[in-house]
Amino acid sequence: MNSLFTPLSWSDAGFIMTGVWNTIVISVVAIAAGTLLGLVIGFFRSESNKAVNVLFGSVLDVLRSVPLIIQLILFSTFVGAAGYPMDPFLAGSIVLSLYTMAFMSEVFRGGFDSVSPSMQVAARSLGMTRWQTIYHIRFPIGLRAVFPSWLGVALSVIKDSALVSVIGYMELLRTSEQLISRTQQPLEILIGVGIFYFIISYPLSYYGRYVERKMAI
Amino acid sequence: MDYEFHWNVVFQNWPELLNGAIVTLHVSVLAMLLGIAIAILLAIAKMNNSKPFCYVATAWVEVARNTPALFQIYMAYFGLGAFGIHLSPYVAVLSALVFINAGYLTETFRGGFQSIPSTQYSASKSLGMTSIQAYWHIILPQMLRRIYHPMTNQFVWSILMSSLGILVGMSELSGTTQRLQSLSFRTLEFFIVAAIMYFVITKLVLFGASLLSRRLFRGEI
Numbered sequence: 001m002n003s004l005f006t007p008l009s010w011s012d013a014g015f016i017m018t019g020v021w022n023t024i025v026i027s028v029v030a031i032a033a034g035t036l037l038g039l040v041i042g043f044f045r046s047e048s049n050k051a052v053n054v055l056f057g058s059v060l061d062v063l064r065s066v067p068l069i070i071q072l073i074l075f076s077t078f079v080g081a082a083g084y085p086m087d088p089f090l091a092g093s094i095v096l097s098l099y100t101m102a103f104m105s106e107v108f109r110g111g112f113d114s115v116s117p118s119m120q121v122a123a124r125s126l127g128m129t130r131w132q133t134i135y136h137i138r139f140p141i142g143l144r145a146v147f148p149s150w151l152g153v154a155l156s157v158i159k160d161s162a163l164v165s166v167i168g169y170m171e172l173l174r175t176s177e178q179l180i181s182r183t184q185q186p187l188e189i190l191i192g193v194g195i196f197y198f199i200i201s202y203p204l205s206y207y208g209r210y211v212e213r214k215m216a217i
Numbered sequence: 218m219d220y221e222f223h224w225n226v227v228f229q230n231w232p233e234l235l236n237g238a239i240v241t242l243h244v245s246v247l248a249m250l251l252g253i254a255i256a257i258l259l260a261i262a263k264m265n266n267s268k269p270f271c272y273v274a275t276a277w278v279e280v281a282r283n284t285p286a287l288f289q290i291y292m293a294y295f296g297l298g299a300f301g302i303h304l305s306p307y308v309a310v311l312s313a314l315v316f317i318n319a320g321y322l323t324e325t326f327r328g329g330f331q332s333i334p335s336t337q338y339s340a341s342k343s344l345g346m347t348s349i350q351a352y353w354h355i356i357l358p359q360m361l362r363r364i365y366h367p368m369t370n371q372f373v374w375s376i377l378m379s380s381l382g383i384l385v386g387m388s389e390l391s392g393t394t395q396r397l398q399s400l401s402f403r404t405l406e407f408f409i410v411a412a413i414m415y416f417v418i419t420k421l422v423l424f425g426a427s428l429l430s431r432r433l434f435r436g437e438i
Binding site (some may be wrong): 191194 | 415416419
């Protein structure tokens, strides 16, 4: 029986590092794309009238109320069935970015809404144009207020990126799963994976709480 | 696109999907209740001065918050095997969800408790209330009002994350969907229906929660 399984060795380090790298890449892509899209949509939603808002909101609501794993499976099967099979990285980044966007747009909208209208009126009365008001008043004040929430969403995206493994992307958890099925040493490998996520996530969440505390005063 | 949709097979298997949805609700409710119970203990431990309890609570909270849910589930399902503990998929997913819920809710509870000024406690004592009366009539109702919304969100999150049961072969909604689609190869149809079901469940839960909050707090939230 022993000959079937080979224990964990240093030569597996390269394989694990591929997983680490892929996790980082897809997280960065999703956070960057999701932030940009979310910023645009959040701004648009905070500016636009109620009808547009409700319409947009319900579309984004779907992205937030359906489990990510179902979205991933649906999307990759759908593009496959439509005749344009995508590689897991592309499909995963698209779904994860849209998912991030749904949360980010809400964060940014809250930030923009938190800038009091009287401040904008004041800026206008000082002779600023509409775009100057947006650029110098709403963006800096609104965005600064939401930084901790932004960080919170970004952190959850790093953790949710583990789910992209389900459509075959070789991120950290999937490489570890494959190593587990070869070595049959689940505990050692999983603890290593856990430590990696913790090392990335903990300092950021600590920093987020620090900023939040500092802003509260 | 030359994909033909066949919805019939989905309707034939509708009872099984519904069963899966019930398991999903079941596991998330249980995970929420156990999570709340543990979170209360952890929050007390964290606010306590005794060091060992405080360290355990802090470690629990930080690990739960800073590692992926999928990792927790793998840990419960594969990792515990190293200690000779073999959990069924249901128990593995449940324990992972309880672990995470407890971690997040601890912070919610602690924040809610600390947001009530301690002068309120002193004031109620000076009015002749006992400690228990002060907590029960003054502190807890206000606290519940502040933590109600985060708790609802956590519950919705549990429902959505229980879908990870698909990866360890649990027969909740997504696991059932996965099994049924592998029998019939109608992947799109089944997962579209599952997505709609998750959406409806989430919306119903949120609707119910807002009705309850109106009844509980009478609009003064």
